[in-house]
Amino acid sequence: MVSAWDQPAPELNGDLGRSDLLSWSPEECVNWMRKLGQPDYRGDQLFRGIHQQRWSRWSQFSIFPEDLRTALAGQGNIDFPVITLNQSSQDGSTKHVFKLRDGLEVEGVFMPYPNRITLCLSSQVGCAMGCTFCATGDMGIKRNLTAGEMIGQVLGMLEHHRYKTTGRPTDTPLNIVFMGMGEPLHNLDHVMKSFHLLSHPKGLGISAKRITLSTSGLVPGIDRLGTYSPRPKLAVSLNGSQDDYRSKIMPVNRVWNLSALKESILRFPLGPREWITLEYVLLKNITDRPSDMQGLLRFAHDIPCKINLIPFNPHEGSGFETPSESRISQCCQILAQTGLIVSVRRSRGQDIAGACGQLVREED
Ligand code: SAH
Ligand code: SF4
Numbered sequence: 016m017v018s019a020w021d022q023p024a025p026e027l028n029g030d031l032g033r034s035d036l037l038s039w040s041p042e043e044c045v046n047w048m049r050k051l052g053q054p055d056y057r058g059d060q061l062f063r064g065i066h067q068q069r070w071s072r073w074s075q076f077s078i079f080p081e082d083l084r085t086a087l088a089g090q091g092n093i094d095f096p097v098i099t100l101n102q103s104s105q106d107g108s109t110k111h112v113f114k115l116r117d118g119l120e121v122e123g124v125f126m127p128y129p130n131r132i133t134l135c136l137s138s139q140v141g142c143a144m145g146c147t148f149c150a151t152g153d154m155g156i157k158r159n160l161t162a163g164e165m166i167g168q169v170l171g172m173l174e175h176h177r178y179k180t181t182g183r184p185t186d187t188p189l190n191i192v193f194m195g196m197g198e199p200l201h202n203l204d205h206v207m208k209s210f211h212l213l214s215h216p217k218g219l220g221i222s223a224k225r226i227t228l229s230t231s232g233l234v235p236g237i238d239r240l241g242t243y244s245p246r247p248k249l250a251v252s253l254n255g256s257q258d259d260y261r262s263k264i265m266p267v268n269r270v271w272n273l274s275a276l277k278e279s280i281l282r283f284p285l286g287p288r289e290w291i292t293l294e295y296v297l298l299k300n301i302t303d304r305p306s307d308m309q310g311l312l313r314f315a316h317d318i319p320c321k322i323n324l325i326p327f328n329p330h331e332g333s334g335f336e337t338p339s340e341s342r343i344s345q346c347c348q349i350l351a352q353t354g355l356i357v358s359v360r361r362s363r364g365q366d367i368a369g370a371c372g373q374l375v376r377e378e379d
Contacts, residue, residue: 037163139197200236256310
């Protein structure tokens with residue numbers, strides 16, 4: 016079977032060159048400075064200026080001599096994606112719409128908690144996986160995001176919310192989740208580059224343990240992710256525990272069914288005290304029956320995991336419904352009484368269509 020995710024996703028058209036400075040590692044910044052006849056520390060200053068100070072104009076680099084700033088300005092811009100819409104939710108989270116340089120748009124969500132901030136990032140414009148309950152899946156795949164476009168979402172949200180980076184332990188910890196638009200394992204090269212940049216000590220220095228990638232179950236991608244060290248933590252969107260139902264809502268299951276998925280999870284090289292998150296969307300009368308919970312228990316029983324139940328976030332025309340509160344707590348109890356760690360994700364930002372699976376522009 017040939018499906019959209021068997022093909023590489025389209026990339027941003029045109030030569031990125033110096034216009035994608037946000038994708039550059041400190042080493043690439045140093046190389047550029049060398050070509051301009053500058054000492055290596057200027058490259059580090061450039062990387063730190065972008066990632067730690069969030070400088071987006073050459074004039075802000077007052078640490079550089081005037082003639083260097085002029086030379087850099089002649090070479091290219093630091094292009095942060097432009098925020099075109101901010102929508103705040105009653106729960107404190109904000110959905111941001113970013114316009115990319117080719118005019119396409121993606122969304123990121125800023126979620127403040129008492130002891131941390133979680134940023135939900137998009138990894139692609141649209142998604143090729145076609146899950147039937149997901150608004151992003153309805154869009155189809157437009158293209159991959161570059162690493163710089165993912166970094167741009169982070170820096171854009173931090174700047175908007177005036178997050179202070181002092182590099183000291185008093186900074187509010189940042190968590191990153193690749194759970195916005197797109198299937199991150201269908202764009203693994205750029206996602207891993209952004210992981211490298213986000214965790215770099217000369218940048219935001221976010222610990223690998225605080226970065227999570229969620230996949231719908233692209234088995235070759237899970238295997239590839241397992242070859243990286245360090246790497247983001249793995250979350251798998253199970254969303255169905257019986258092959259016939261899962262195949263109906265997640266076409267990926269027709270290629271890699273539950274047993275293939277489970278095998279890939281079992282061979283995934285987990286570190287000590289590391290667990291996998293199994294996300295499970297509760298769709299009324301489709302994935303929320305007691306028999307579904309029994310199937311989920313069978314799937315999970317020998318996997319070091321935590322389970323995240325996500326009541327369906329309704330969106331127009333989906334044809335799915337959210338289970339009742341009593342059904343949600345029944346599902347939770349069936350799982351929790353076996354000793355599994357279960358949480359129910361009260362999707363943040365539901366009132367602004369920014370919760371998971373709703374990341375699509377209303378007019379699309
Ligand atoms: N593509 C990746 C990550 C983005 S989707 C993945 O599928 O894992 C993030 C999460 O939102 C997934 O667990 C997905 O199953 C869930 N999701 C998608 N649409 C949803 C909806 N309408 N309601 C609730 N959860 C949804
Ligand atoms: Fe893509 Fe994830 Fe939506 Fe499925 S749930 S269509 S993989 S974004």
